[in-house]
Amino acid sequence: MRDDASWIQHLRKTNREFVDLERRHLELEQELGGMVKRRVLTPAEEVRKKNVQKEKLAMKDRMNDILRQSRLGGAAS
Numbered sequence: 574m575r576d577d578a579s580w581i582q583h584l585r586k587t588n589r590e591f592v593d594l595e596r597r598h599l600e601l602e603q604e605l606g607g608m609v610k611r612r613v614l615t616p617a618e619e620v621r622k623k624n625v626q627k628e629k630l631a632m633k634d635r636m637n638d639i640l641r642q643s644r645l646g647g648a649a650s
Contacts, residue, residue, distance in 0.1 A: 580640055591639050598632040601625050 584591040608622045
């Protein structure tokens with residue numbers, strides 16, 4: 574397992590946190606997609622959009638951390 578796709582598939586089968594993060598990231602991406610399509614957002618919606626973007630980025634960062642840790646652990650085995 575050398576490429577990202579193989580590692581990600583492995584994590585989807587073995588790491589519950591990764592699966593949960595990936596699912597939540599997709600939900601946020603879909604919510605954000607709906608907001609982006611709208612021409613005008615209310616101030617509350619703008620705040621929500623920023624919060625969704627921040628949360629989505631945090632999910633992606635954590636997923637990358639898990640991927641990196643998995644690779645290091647796999648390389649040590």
